[in-house]
Amino acid sequence: MGFMKVLLVEDDASIAGAIVDSLDALGWDIAHETAGLPGLQRLQAEQWDVLLLDLGLPDIDGIEVTRRAREVGTFPIIVISARGDEGDRVLALELGADDYLVKPFGMRELLARIRAVHRRSAQSAESGKDTALAVGPLSVDQRARRAHLGERELELTPKEFEVLAYLAQDPGSAHRRETILQDVWDMNWYGSTKTLDAHVAALRKKLGDARWIESVRGVGFRLQEPR
Ligand code: CA
Numbered sequence: 001m002g003f004m005k006v007l008l009v010e011d012d013a014s015i016a017g018a019i020v021d022s023l024d025a026l027g028w029d030i031a032h033e034t035a036g037l038p039g040l041q042r043l044q045a046e047q048w049d050v051l052l053l054d055l056g057l058p059d060i061d062g063i064e065v066t067r068r069a070r071e072v073g074t075f076p077i078i079v080i081s082a083r084g085d086e087g088d089r090v091l092a093l094e095l096g097a098d099d100y101l102v103k104p105f106g107m108r109e110l111l112a113r114i115r116a117v118h119r120r121s122a123q124s125a126e127s128g129k130d131t132a133l134a135v136g137p138l139s140v141d142q143r144a145r146r147a148h149l150g151e152r153e154l155e156l157t158p159k160e161f162e163v164l165a166y167l168a169q170d171p172g173s174a175h176r177r178e179t180i181l182q183d184v185w186d187m188n189w190y191g192s193t194k195t196l197d198a199h200v201a202a203l204r205k206k207l208g209d210a211r212w213i214e215s216v217r218g219v220g221f222r223l224q225e226p227r
Helices: 013-025 036-045 062-072 086-094 107-127 158-168 177-184 194-207
Strands: 005-009 029-033 050-054 077-081 099-102 132-135 138-141 146-149 174-176 213-216 220-223
Touching: 005 013, 005 036, 013 029, 013 107, 029 036, 036 062, 050 062, 050 107, 062 077, 062 086, 077 107, 086 099, 086 194, 099 107, 132 158, 138 158, 146 158, 158 177, 158 194, 158 220, 174 177, 177 194, 177 220, 194 213
Parallel strands: 005 029, 005 050, 050 077, 077 099
Antiparallel strands: 132 138, 138 146, 174 220, 213 220
16 A cells, blocks of 8 residues: 555644654655644645544543534544543444544554455445446435435435445345445444444434335345335
């Protein structure tokens, strides 16, 4: 993998120093901010390949930074935090983080995670080219990351969009919960399927008809036009 542009938001000077040195040694472009608000400003001002984000920051919480960063763009976000409890993890991933690394971690581990999220995002950008998926009046444009039902644009969170796009790739087929979780969230994340249920419930509401996403007992979900 070639050159990457990485933004690090981390207030701990020794951790930040180690990360900056490691990425610098690879010849990557690494910028460092020590708080959430300046991090968000930097995020908006330039294009980034990956955001590395601490949660315990001096101004606003990293969870809030994750939420706002997702409004800025679709670049991969890796949370690096000493907070390893499931609540933070689930919340960060639901708000659109792509991976979650609990401190302390090794630099090789971090580099492997950066490469993995970057590869996945490059692949999805590539496979999303010229592919607007259509299921009856529902259209899902993966390149623009927009979904429409008839003329109406659906207001979806990033993860809701990804669940919908995943199901729309093969309408009428039953998709396993585990497979959806793995594909839409992260292969490293073995979270509860309650998260998926919550996203499906939200999607049904936004689609205006629960029959769009049918529950397949013991398996998972199927997307189809209600008849
Ligand atoms: Ca911190």
